[in-house]
Amino acid sequence: MINRRKDYFxxxxxxxxxxxxxxxxxxxxxxxxxxxxxxxxxxxGSGKTTLLHLIxxxxxxxxxxxxxDGKRILDLGPGMEIASLIGIMFQQLDLIIPATxxxxxxxxxxxxxxxxxxxxxxxxxxxxxxxxxxxxRVGLRDRIDERVNNLSGGEQQRIAIARLMVQDPQIVIAxxxxxxxxxxxxxxxxxxxxxxxxxxxxxxxxxxxxxxLAKKYFSRAIGIKNGVMLFDLDIAxxxxxxxxxxxxxxxx
Amino acid sequence: xxxxxxxxxxMLSVILIGLVLWSLSNVKWNxxxxxxxxxxxxxxFLEASIRPELSAAFILLVIQSAWTTVTYAVAGLxxxxxxGIVSAMTALWAGRKEKSINRFYVAAIRIFLAFLRAxxxxxxxxxxxxxxxxxxxxxxxxxxxxYGGILGRVYYDSLLIAPEPPIRALQLTGATDLKILIYxxxxxxxxxxxxxxxxxxxxxxxxxxxxxxxxxGGLGMQIELSLSDLLFNEVWTLLYAMIFLIVVVDVWSxxxxxxxxx
Numbered sequence: 001m002i003n004r005r006k007d008y009f010x011x012x013x014x015x016x017x018x019x020x021x022x023x024x025x026x027x028x029x030x031x032x033x034x035x036x037x038x039x040x041x042x043x044x045g046s047g048k049t050t051l052l053h054l055i056x057x058x059x060x061x062x063x064x065x066x067x068x069d070g071k072r073i074l075d076l077g078p079g080m081e082i083a084s085l086i087g088i089m090f091q092q093l094d095l096i097i098p099a100t101x102x103x104x105x106x107x108x109x110x111x112x113x114x115x116x117x118x119x120x121x122x123x124x125x126x127x128x129x130x131x132x133x134x135x136x137r138v139g140l141r142d143r144i145d146e147r148v149n150n151l152s153g154g155e156q157q158r159i160a161i162a163r164l165m166v167q168d169p170q171i172v173i174a175x176x177x178x179x180x181x182x183x184x185x186x187x188x189x190x191x192x193x194x195x196x197x198x199x200x201x202x203x204x205x206x207x208x209x210x211x212x213l214a215k216k217y218f219s220r221a222i223g224i225k226n227g228v229m230l231f232d233l234d235i236a237x238x239x240x241x242x243x244x245x246x247x248x249x250x251x252x
Numbered sequence: 253x254x255x256x257x258x259x260x261x262x263m264l265s266v267i268l269i270g271l272v273l274w275s276l277s278n279v280k281w282n283x284x285x286x287x288x289x290x291x292x293x294x295x296x297f298l299e300a301s302i303r304p305e306l307s308a309a310f311i312l313l314v315i316q317s318a319w320t321t322v323t324y325a326v327a328g329l330x331x332x333x334x335x336g337i338v339s340a341m342t343a344l345w346a347g348r349k350e351k352s353i354n355r356f357y358v359a360a361i362r363i364f365l366a367f368l369r370a371x372x373x374x375x376x377x378x379x380x381x382x383x384x385x386x387x388x389x390x391x392x393x394x395x396x397x398x399y400g401g402i403l404g405r406v407y408y409d410s411l412l413i414a415p416e417p418p419i420r421a422l423q424l425t426g427a428t429d430l431k432i433l434i435y436x437x438x439x440x441x442x443x444x445x446x447x448x449x450x451x452x453x454x455x456x457x458x459x460x461x462x463x464x465x466x467x468x469g470g471l472g473m474q475i476e477l478s479l480s481d482l483l484f485n486e487v488w489t490l491l492y493a494m495i496f497l498i499v500v501v502d503v504w505s506x507x508x509x510x511x512x513x514x
Contacts, residue, residue: 056424083426094417098513099439110435111426118431122439147513160421167425 006070009034009203010171014064015054017047024050026227027063032220034170034201037194039214039235041207042224042246048207049091049175051224055205056088056173068171083111087169091176093156095148102144104159105131108166134162138192154185161192172197174206178213186210190217211243293482300484304492313474314493321470322497324388324463325456328373328395333449335396336403339365341433343404344411348429362408368401377463391468395456406448414440443512450505457497 005011010032017025025047032038040048053059055066057073066073068085076082087108095104106127110118121127128144135141138158140151148156157177164172174193178186194217197204208214214221214235221238223230223246231242256264339361346357373394380390414437422436464472471490478486 058420058424078423078426078428080426086424088424090417090421092417094421096418096436096439098443103435103439107422107427107435108425110422110431113431115428115430118435122435149513163421163425 005031008032009069010055011067012051012055012064013067015061015066016063017050017054017059017061023227025054025061028227028229029064030055030222030229030232032203032205034203036220037197037204037218038220038222039206039208039218040222040224041209041214041243042230046224046246047227048224050227052088052173052175052205052207056086057082058088078111080112083167083169085169086171086173087164087167089160089164089172089174089177091179093153093160095156095159097149098147100145100147101135101140101151101159102128102131104148105134105144105162105166108134108163108168111167130166131162134165137165137195138162154181157189158192161189161196165196169202170200171203171205174204176207176209178208178210186213193217211238214238296482297484297487301488303485304489305483305485306489310486310489314471314489317464317469317471317474317490318493318497321457321460321464321472324391324395324460324468324470325453327388327392328460329399329449329453329456331392331396332399332403332452335368335400336405336407339400339404340407340411341438343408344437345430345433362405365401365404365408369398369405370401371398373398373459374462377468378466381466381468386467386469388469391460391463391470394463395459399452399456403449403452407445410441410444410448411437443509446512447505447509450501450508453505454498454501457494457501461494 008031010030012028012030012032014027014029015025016023016027028051030051040051042048050059054061055073057066057076060074068076071081073082073086076085096107102125103122106121109121109127109130113121117127131144132141135144138161140155140158140162143151143155148159151159172193177193178189181189190213193204193206196202204218206218208218215238218235220233221235221242222232223242225246230246233242343358343361346354346361348354376394376397377390380394384390411433418440419432419436422432427435460470461472461475464470464474465476467473467476471494475487475490478484478490
């Protein structure tokens, strides 16, 4: 049982972020331990994406700080340490379009490879076997040598997941990974993310707005509205009313 | 620089059109454009187009000259590519930080590339012939210098506008800027770089041909020799050879382009 705040793997301490006059995240604290699977719920514009970006070190908070495994994430430069610590999957497709599937999947190792090994992979294509395992798990092994622009949007998303698998970080953050997918695909993607983080007490944090997927794959639900944390519950305690409270418009 | 207002811009357009019309009106349209003897010669030249010289000995000469020209073009282009890619990647890597020293490095490289571009390859060829004599090196260096400047500039500009999301994704895998440059930005714009380089290859063939006029060798030299003997049939064979070369390069370029994006 974790008793002291210091022992949490992810410590988000009084972070806030304001854009111009708009407070995207009001001072907020959050503690996530190993093995937790957190669903971030809330309407668009509530600040979920900003919060995820703050945790992931993509944005610098205006106040407070984010500590991962005791280290300030913004102090960590490129390299093996941050690669093995945290991986982020964005909503927009961000693959290298003219390149092959193998090239894109192997990009997950860039944090670990030396410069020369990177060059070797680029020019000689030496590291392809590494990609095979991940591609097998996302069901795209036979497309390994195809160029990414030949793949559909759903397939490209699975390539992004394969890339994350190859990076194999302790914390996986995904921003609306299933927002535009049909129920079957959405379940497939969530199942992949689940598989990926199942072992070794990995942490998964996703922003998601599908209630049944949240209940199926997550252990904890955090509700954000207007940059404020409305609730932080065990997934079993997530009720209809709680979810509704996120989405009702209030007269302020 | 502030943009001009709409009415000012219209005014500017009117003035510019007026200048163009005025300069056109200064051309003496009444004087004959062709000089008297010229029309006959030119007609002979055009008539020879359907009767190119096709003897085995001459065809052999044409093939040898074409090969020479292509060799100069390839060597010059490759050297230019080397200069270009190294300059572009260095500039991009130096420019990744916002510090003033980095901006200075980028500016220095850009100015260097502009200097290389400033003098046309034909002028370089002329200078090098004076300095080195009629050697292949003169043609190759004459091509390499400005092409290095041109390719460097185009490569740099292309790399600079590589799309953001993939680059950000690579940053998040813990990659250093250098690795992102070679593993991300370069593959992102690679097909465009290849396309443009092939276009420059065509230009290099044309340029190498013209350099032949001053005696360096290749198709240009043969065209000059045949032309001064007024052997138009031979000139046309050589011109057809040039056209053939350009078409081959163009087709090759599309095939490569398709392979890169298929």
